[in-house]
Amino acid sequence: MVGDDLYRRGFSQPLLRCISKSEAEQVMAETHEGVCGNHIGGRALSAKILRTGYYWPTMKKDCIAKVKACDNCQKHATISTTPAEKLHTLESAIEETPFKLVYGAEALIPIEIGLPTLRAELYEQDKNNKARRTDLDLIDEERDMATIRQRATKQFLEKRHNKRVILRTIKRGELVLRKTEDARRPQAHVKLAANWEGPFRVNSVLRKRAYQLETLSGDQISGN
Template structure:
């Protein structure tokens, strides 16, 4: 457990991912999950560099920990890229329920701990069976990639459904007074952080549909182009 968590690659992954990686390497004991959770909770490095994530399950699988590790390393981040990529490519991703290395090559990566401490697949290797099994794995690579794609699409739809469920539709009517967002390309030189990001008021002169509107100034001058509702908000005098 120590070797996988903080050994040669210093992955420092979450408890559930740690248990999953150890299990895939061929090791098991009854308190595996509990011990991995305890290991992460009492790891000084993990506690110092833990990302602020309110959902504990998300924290176990999230790549935010790897991102945080790179951010904290400042100018030395380039030296950490190999171990960060290794950790990412050998850890199950929550969006696909798959391991990037396995999706690419059709099999799990050989972890350093399997060489130093031995595992079932390194201790009992049969060359003939290994070649046959490898051919089967390569035949299934495309199928596993397709399944992973569908899993990712399902996860995205679930997130979108949850977001849209709480979303309140917003529309404007002709004659409504609104403010227009100042896009970055429209900001004049010297536009500071404390400057306003909205300008107006303007008036809705035509509802085009699907969130698009024609707007005009208060003196009746119609502005060119259509404006999306994401760039507009109600003006309260």
């Protein structure tokens, strides 16, 4: 806290002033299309705002959405020439490379040294240092969004899997196998021991998915 204002320690600048959602809307509008605005792209817009000294947790996502919603930007946008195959493999669940989530930027692969790409040929140390500091200020948002995407993907896969699962009701008198617990595995064959034991007969249904088992000779099994 400095006076009545909240600040965040940054990499591009020592201190970045934290602003509210409504203040962020004003800052984006003025920076993007105000007197000093020049309708730059979403990532460039967030970087410019960082250099001005402002910060909020979702600034990169909000800046990209701001540019996408700008009519002038969409009318005069250049046609993308990005190849269909991306250079680095993305983690499908989070839509980011693990390297980027750790270091805040994509890795330079070895082939780009021997057979330089534009990224390597146009490299400038000072500009790179500034860009890296900006990346580090935005990395928390990248990680938060990756976590959200990962959880959403997991929920989607679980829901899709559960639709295909056919529940079976086990009735009294049926024969079943029981998963072998670690405590019951033979000490001499821990790795090679069977994962299932039995068969056992269902003596009674206690509650949903809980059963009292017995051996085929009629002896009850404890800890079913």
